[in-house]
Amino acid sequence: MSLKGRDIVWIGDLSEEEILTVLDEAQRMVPIARGEIKSKIMDGRILASLFFEPSTRTRLSFETAMHRLGGDVITIAGQEGSSLIKGETLADTIRMAESYSDIIAIRHPKEGAARLASTFSKKPIINGGDGAGQHPTQTLLDLFTIRNNTGGFEGIQVAIAGDLKYGRTVHSLSLALGRFGAEMTFVAPDRIQMPEYIREELDKMGARYHTRDDVKKVIPDSDVLYMTRIQKERFPEEEEYMKVAGAFKIDAEALEGARKNLIVMHPLPRVDEIHHSVDRTPHAKYFEQAFNGVPVRMALLKLILEVAE
Amino acid sequence: MSLKGRDIVWIGDLSEEEILTVLDEAQRMVPIARGEIKSKIMDGRILASLFFEPSTRTRLSFETAMHRLGGDVITIAGQEGSSLIKGETLADTIRMAESYSDIIAIRHPKEGAARLASTFSKKPIINGGDGAGQHPTQTLLDLFTIRNNTGGFEGIQVAIAGDLKYGRTVHSLSLALGRFGAEMTFVAPDRIQMPEYIREELDKMGARYHTRDDVKKVIPDSDVLYMTRIQKERFPEEEEYMKVAGAFKIDAEALEGARKNLIVMHPLPRVDEIHHSVDRTPHAKYFEQAFNGVPVRMALLKLILEVAE
Amino acid sequence: MSLKGRDIVWIGDLSEEEILTVLDEAQRMVPIARGEIKSKIMDGRILASLFFEPSTRTRLSFETAMHRLGGDVITIAGQEGSSLIKGETLADTIRMAESYSDIIAIRHPKEGAARLASTFSKKPIINGGDGAGQHPTQTLLDLFTIRNNTGGFEGIQVAIAGDLKYGRTVHSLSLALGRFGAEMTFVAPDRIQMPEYIREELDKMGARYHTRDDVKKVIPDSDVLYMTRIQKERFPEEEEYMKVAGAFKIDAEALEGARKNLIVMHPLPRVDEIHHSVDRTPHAKYFEQAFNGVPVRMALLKLILEVAE
Numbered sequence: 001m002s003l004k005g006r007d008i009v010w011i012g013d014l015s016e017e018e019i020l021t022v023l024d025e026a027q028r029m030v031p032i033a034r035g036e037i038k039s040k041i042m043d044g045r046i047l048a049s050l051f052f053e054p055s056t057r058t059r060l061s062f063e064t065a066m067h068r069l070g071g072d073v074i075t076i077a078g079q080e081g082s083s084l085i086k087g088e089t090l091a092d093t094i095r096m097a098e099s100y101s102d103i104i105a106i107r108h109p110k111e112g113a114a115r116l117a118s119t120f121s122k123k124p125i126i127n128g129g130d131g132a133g134q135h136p137t138q139t140l141l142d143l144f145t146i147r148n149n150t151g152g153f154e155g156i157q158v159a160i161a162g163d164l165k166y167g168r169t170v171h172s173l174s175l176a177l178g179r180f181g182a183e184m185t186f187v188a189p190d191r192i193q194m195p196e197y198i199r200e201e202l203d204k205m206g207a208r209y210h211t212r213d214d215v216k217k218v219i220p221d222s223d224v225l226y227m228t229r230i231q232k233e234r235f236p237e238e239e240e241y242m243k244v245a246g247a248f249k250i251d252a253e254a255l256e257g258a259r260k261n262l263i264v265m266h267p268l269p270r271v272d273e274i275h276h277s278v279d280r281t282p283h284a285k286y287f288e289q290a291f292n293g294v295p296v297r298m299a300l301l302k303l304i305l306e307v308a309e
Numbered sequence: 310m311s312l313k314g315r316d317i318v319w320i321g322d323l324s325e326e327e328i329l330t331v332l333d334e335a336q337r338m339v340p341i342a343r344g345e346i347k348s349k350i351m352d353g354r355i356l357a358s359l360f361f362e363p364s365t366r367t368r369l370s371f372e373t374a375m376h377r378l379g380g381d382v383i384t385i386a387g388q389e390g391s392s393l394i395k396g397e398t399l400a401d402t403i404r405m406a407e408s409y410s411d412i413i414a415i416r417h418p419k420e421g422a423a424r425l426a427s428t429f430s431k432k433p434i435i436n437g438g439d440g441a442g443q444h445p446t447q448t449l450l451d452l453f454t455i456r457n458n459t460g461g462f463e464g465i466q467v468a469i470a471g472d473l474k475y476g477r478t479v480h481s482l483s484l485a486l487g488r489f490g491a492e493m494t495f496v497a498p499d500r501i502q503m504p505e506y507i508r509e510e511l512d513k514m515g516a517r518y519h520t521r522d523d524v525k526k527v528i529p530d531s532d533v534l535y536m537t538r539i540q541k542e543r544f545p546e547e548e549e550y551m552k553v554a555g556a557f558k559i560d561a562e563a564l565e566g567a568r569k570n571l572i573v574m575h576p577l578p579r580v581d582e583i584h585h586s587v588d589r590t591p592h593a594k595y596f597e598q599a600f601n602g603v604p605v606r607m608a609l610l611k612l613i614l615e616v617a618e
Numbered sequence: 619m620s621l622k623g624r625d626i627v628w629i630g631d632l633s634e635e636e637i638l639t640v641l642d643e644a645q646r647m648v649p650i651a652r653g654e655i656k657s658k659i660m661d662g663r664i665l666a667s668l669f670f671e672p673s674t675r676t677r678l679s680f681e682t683a684m685h686r687l688g689g690d691v692i693t694i695a696g697q698e699g700s701s702l703i704k705g706e707t708l709a710d711t712i713r714m715a716e717s718y719s720d721i722i723a724i725r726h727p728k729e730g731a732a733r734l735a736s737t738f739s740k741k742p743i744i745n746g747g748d749g750a751g752q753h754p755t756q757t758l759l760d761l762f763t764i765r766n767n768t769g770g771f772e773g774i775q776v777a778i779a780g781d782l783k784y785g786r787t788v789h790s791l792s793l794a795l796g797r798f799g800a801e802m803t804f805v806a807p808d809r810i811q812m813p814e815y816i817r818e819e820l821d822k823m824g825a826r827y828h829t830r831d832d833v834k835k836v837i838p839d840s841d842v843l844y845m846t847r848i849q850k851e852r853f854p855e856e857e858e859y860m861k862v863a864g865a866f867k868i869d870a871e872a873l874e875g876a877r878k879n880l881i882v883m884h885p886l887p888r889v890d891e892i893h894h895s896v897d898r899t900p901h902a903k904y905f906e907q908a909f910n911g912v913p914v915r916m917a918l919l920k921l922i923l924e925v926a927e
Contacts, residue, residue: 035353035354035355035411038352038353039353043656044653044656044657044686044688045653046653046682046685046686048678054388054389054392056385056389056393056402056405057405060357060383060385060405060406060409061409063383064355064383064409064410067355067381067383068353068355070353072685074678074681074682074685076674076678077389077696078386078387078388078389078696078697079387079388079672079696079697080672080674080695080696083672084674087887088886088887088888088889091894092886092887092888093674095905095908096674096675096678096886096905096908097678099905099908099909099912100678100679100682100909100912101682102653268397268401268405269396269397269401270397270401271397276400287404287405287408290404290405290408291408291409294408294409344662344663344664344720347661347662348662363697363698363701365694365698365702365711365714366714369666369692369694369714369715369718370718372692373664373692373718373719376664376690376692377662377664379662386698387695387696387697387698388696388697577706577710577714578705578706578710579706579710580706585709596713596714596717599713599714599717600717600718603717603718
């Protein structure tokens with residue numbers, strides 16, 4: 001098994017064995033990501049960090065990953081990224097970037113952009129999120145955070161809450177967790193529950209899952225609580241949104257009946273889904289999760305460019 | 310005395326001894342800042358350069374400081390910085406940045422932002438200016454420039470001109486110069502003279518100072534002339550502004566009666582306070598002052614991260 | 619002959635011998651530009667990449683050039699660059715940049731800005747394009763691409779098509795090709811043909827050239843077809859533009875009668891001058907041309923900073 005030269009456009013590009021290889025490699029990367037150990041394995045290599053829409057957390061963690069490994073970065077971000085979209089074709093931009101770099105991380109507002117990019121690029125493409133589409137490095141860092149805290153996936157209870165209909169990253173996460181044997185509870189208002197086609201996929205692989213509509217009620221039986229944002233805009237009437245919103249916000253008090261080892265996760269940025277009082281509890285793992293973006297992306301860079309240590 | 314792990318939010322975070330330590334270290338950094346000697350003491354380390362409002366001079370001098378020491382930089386600037394302010398909380402942004410870096414330089418439009426950031430960050434924070442608030446690295450590079458040109462602070466005559474009411478950097482500079490025994494002349498229209506609470510502080514430490522309202526008249530007796538911009542907006546009527554503005558602009562001719570060693574400083578950018586004819590005189594030190602931002606910030610990076618050479 | 623410390627503001631700053639020296643050096647840089655060989659000759663050096671207007675291709679190739687040689691980069695781009703233009707004078711911005719770096723690449727919307735910058739900077743300035751003015755590194759990479767594919771300039775047939783009146787880069791290219799003995803055909807609508815003063819220059823040096831008004835007709839007899847964009851705005855009436863536009867667009871079919879070794883070039887970004895069907899033909903060299911920006915700029919950095927290998 002080798003990831004050398006591979007594009008990572010969606011999590012399905014990786015077999016279960018390959019995912020575990022990435023997580024294992026990421027584990028070894030942690031002290032380098034923390035700056036405790038130095039690495040030069042990317043010396044002389046260049047990451048093109050192409051952000052056609054803002055995603056500061058993803059961009060900076062990719063760039064830190066490259067720097068911690070001794071590599072360099074060229075960046076398109078902000079205004080420049082947005083105007084490039086309106087200018088030349090993605091194909092031409094990608095061909096430029098691939099000739100100036102060794103590997104490309106791309107974030108794009110249009111679903112399918114990363115896949116399209118990969119067809120034009122001879123250099124490996126890592127999808128940093130494409131609109132309502134895929135975000136495989138998010139799924140990998142989510143899995144990494146869960147495994148690091150629970151010890152494994154088999155049989156753990158994972159509650160996934162928030163906008164489960166439009167939030168594609170929770171689709172990828174659910175499918176991955178299903179493959180690894182976790183039991184899931186999808187917590188969302190009916191209007192934005194996990195779509196039928198994802199449930200069918202889960203059924204096919206024999207994954208166990210339940211649906212609920214109040215976060216607070218699933219807390220006591222969960223090992224992992226994965227919160228996401230519910231956007232007001234998903235509801236035709238503000239009134240309807242107000243009716244359900246409260247059931248998808250948690251604070252320290254709401255966690256009082258939780259298992260001692262419950263971990264609370266969130267892809268960030270958060271708005272008001274998780275009250276700041278949770279930050280001080282031992283359950284809060286969303287900042288650790290954000291940090292984990294670095295070792296996970298380091299692992300991908302290393303495995304894809306297959307550089308010797 | 311050690312600055313290891315310290316936040317530098319305002320100049321008061323540093324004792325007089327510590328300030329002198331920074332200036333001495335900065336002196337040793339000059340040939341590295343000029344690129345004449347190479348250093349790798351920051352090899353593998355990352356500076357997060359977070360500019361939530363534009364300040365190109367400060368940003369680039371921080372980034373050059375890190376690069377000249379062999380370190381890497383991740384940057385938030387421009388549009389991205391401004392929109393982050395509207396998005397997630399500063400606390401969450403800072404927690405992200407600290408997990409991707411070893412030290413953070415922050416520039417923010419809101420007074421107090423850097424102090425707030427320091428309470429959330431386990432990594433050291435250097436304030437690169439917070440709105441109408443503090444800008445300690447500016448004070449340090451000002452002190453460095455003065456000492457390098459005058460040989461010391463005790464008894465030198467420093468005229469500080471321009472907007473002394475709202476310009477907080479001149480407050481910090483005045484307090485620091487007072488502590489080190491310089492004699493100051495505050496030159497400003499009454500409306501924007503040095504505030505009472507700063508004068509009281511200076512009185513308490515026994516510092517000597519005077520107030521005047523015409524730059525040209527103080528030039529003959531000064532060793533240092535520190536110019537700042539007077540903003541039209543500080544005056545209720547344009548007419549009133551026009552009446553005083555002329556007294557706060559200098560050109561080469563105005564310097565004819567100056568002491569041979571008078572140095573003219575300005576934090577830059579300038580508008581029309583200093584005519585370009587001054588640039589060609591030996592008095593002009595504002596470009597040297599801008600350069601000094603590099604060795605001073607290098608010194609801080611080294612002392613705070615306490616890396617061995 | 620030495621380029622040490624030289625400003626490169628327009629191609630006329632370089633003698634023919636110097637141009638060939640740059641092209642030869644660029645040739646040696648290719649494997650480093652590709653990442654196949656590592657170089658550290660710029661270790662500890664800093665390029666200030668000042669983009670006061672967007673030009674992603676030029677900016678990223680300068681930055682990659684510096685990184686591939688082991689150097690660092692500080693960047694002004696996007697919104698920050700545009701607002702700097704409105705703020706302080708170019709002179710003050712340049713003096714800042716020169717004190718934070720070893721060499722400056724500048725892109726500016728105003729013609730003459732790079733020349734002006736060079737008068738203020740003690741550090742070498744490389745012009746990355748100034749408005750309707752000069753863009754010498756584009757000319758160098760164009761020459762490099764042509765020579766690499768044709769083996770030399772003497773007697774080759776170069777068709778240059780598109781907006782030849784306002785496109786100053788084609789003026790520089792034509793004059794350079796004329797000096798090196800290429801025979802040129804200028805293909806443009808009358809309204810935007812090669813200006814008289816350029817033709818006079820070519821006449822003076824005894825260069826051979828022709829004028830035509832339909833790209834397709836010159837293809838069979840060309841070794842190089844250099845396409846540029848025709849802007850609708852150059853024509854008083856859209857109708858007039860529509861009448862001629864078709865004669866300045868090519869697709870794979872249009873190349874069927876071409877010489878086997880014809881190369882098609884374009885400075886990019888393209889709009890619809892070159893149909894994507896051309897990309898798959900062996901004639902398409904515009905992506906290679908974009909890549910060549912890296913070794914050519916590496917060569918300039920090395921020769922100007924005259925660093926030992």
